[in-house]
Amino acid sequence: MSGIPLTHIIIVSSLLFFIGAYGFLTRRNLIAMLMSVELMLNSVNINFIAFNKYLFPDNLDGLVYTVFIIAIAAAEAAVAIAIIINLFRNTRSIDAEDADQLKN
Amino acid sequence: METSALSFYLISAFILITGLLTVFTKKLFRAAIWLLSSLIGIAALYFVMEVDFAAAVQIIVYVGGIVVLIIFSIFLTNNEGVSMPEPLSKRKIFSALAVLCGAGYTVMLLDQHVWMAHSANAYDPSVKKIGYLLVSNSPDSYVLPFEVVSILLLAAMIGCIVIAIKARPEEK
Numbered sequence: 001m002s003g004i005p006l007t008h009i010i011i012v013s014s015l016l017f018f019i020g021a022y023g024f025l026t027r028r029n030l031i032a033m034l035m036s037v038e039l040m041l042n043s044v045n046i047n048f049i050a051f052n053k054y055l056f057p058d059n060l061d062g063l064v065y066t067v068f069i070i071a072i073a074a075a076e077a078a079v080a081i082a083i084i085i086n087l088f089r090n091t092r093s094i095d096a097e098d099a100d101q102l103k104n
Numbered sequence: 105m106e107t108s109a110l111s112f113y114l115i116s117a118f119i120l121i122t123g124l125l126t127v128f129t130k131k132l133f134r135a136a137i138w139l140l141s142s143l144i145g146i147a148a149l150y151f152v153m154e155v156d157f158a159a160a161v162q163i164i165v166y167v168g169g170i171v172v173l174i175i176f177s178i179f180l181t182n183n184e185g186v187s188m189p190e191p192l193s194k195r196k197i198f199s200a201l202a203v204l205c206g207a208g209y210t211v212m213l214l215d216q217h218v219w220m221a222h223s224a225n226a227y228d229p230s231v232k233k234i235g236y237l238l239v240s241n242s243p244d245s246y247v248l249p250f251e252v253v254s255i256l257l258l259a260a261m262i263g264c265i266v267i268a269i270k271a272r273p274e275e276k
Contacts, residue, residue, distance in 0.1 A: 003106050003108065003109045004108070004109050004112050006219050007214050007215065007217070007219070008112075008113075008116075009112075009153075010214055011211055011214055012116040012119065012120065014207065014210045014211070014214070015120055015207060015211075016119060016120060016123050016142075018203045018206055018207040018210075019120070019123045019124055019126075019127055019203075020123070020127070021202075021203055021206070022127055022199055022200065022203040023126065023127035025195070025199035025202070025203070026127075026191040026195055026196055026199050027127070027188075027191065028188075028189075028191065029132060029188050031132060031136075031174060031177060031178055031181070032132060032135055032188065034174065035126060035135055035136065035139045035174065036126075036127060038139065038143075038166070038170065039123055039126065039127075039139070039142065042142075042143065042146050042166070045146075045158075045162075046146065046149065049150065049153065049155050049158055050153070052227075053153060053155065053227045053229075054219065054221060055219060055220070055221050055222055056222055056223065057221075057223055057225050057226065057227035057228075058222075058223045058225055059237075060229055060233055060234055060237055061237075063155065063157065063158060063229055063234060064234065064237055064238060064246050066158055066161075067157075067158070067161055067234075067238075068246075068249060068253055070161055070162065070165050070166070071165070071253050071256075071257060072253065072256065073165075073166075073170065074165055074169055074170055074257070075256055075257050075260035076260075077170045077173060077174070078173060078260055078261070078264045079260050079263055079264055079267070081173055081174070081176075081177040081264075081268075082263070082264040082265075082267040082268040083267055084177060084181060085177060085180055085181060085268050086267050086268055088180070088181040089270075094181050
């Protein structure tokens with residue numbers, strides 16, 4: 001494992017982050033946007049673990065933060081999906097452009 | 105090239121390709137399945153990096169929990185055979201421009217940077233050490249954030265039930 005440079009891991013995670021960012025910017029379906037956010041959160045988790053393993057191997061803080069991020073991502077996904085389901089009941093659509101009741 | 109390095113590059117290619125397919129595929133359910141593959145690939149990456157605990161948590165929470173929740177909500181809200189509409193070409197062009205510039209700049213910066221390890225000791229992510237770090241009464245443990253996260257999960261659970269519950273007919 002030590003043969004892999006840290007830079008390559010960080011490049012993979014940052015490319016994954018930008019893939020998620022592209023999806024978040026172009027998609028208008030709320031569930032597809034939520035999936036892009038999950039990709040971005042995962043790339044951050046890879047970063048935390050890689051920095052922890054390569055630069056600060058004495059303590060496990062990065063790993064603990066990863067576990068916290070995963071727990072909070074689970075809570076976020078659950079709340080987002082509850083909101084999406086409620087929105088679908090009101091507007092019969094999960095498109096972000098259709099949720100404009102507050103506009104007028 | 106040694107085996108672990110080869111498997112690292114294969115897994116990275118798998119993660120990035122399935123991530124791209126998640127973002128670009130037209131059908132929502134297929135996007136969920138590609139997301140599932142990408143998350144499994146990330147768990148495999150943690151296994152290659154010898155952080156078994158994170159890999160196990162990734163599979164249990166993401167693959168077993170969040171993706172299943174997303175697939176449920178796709179079936180609850182969507183006529184899943186229908187393709188999503190193509191995004192506006194103006195939005196596509198400017199998003200691609202922003203993302204490509206950001207990615208290129210980041211890769212360029214990373215390429216020039218030299219990392220300094222702060223210690224030469226071996227990395228030991230055993231479950232025992234993680235457990236002591238999470239729940240123990242030593243001053244540098246994470247017991248307060250741990251409890252806060254558990255309260256957050258409880259609040260999120262109750263909030264989800266309150267938001268998603270069906271209103272009674274007389275309240276409508």
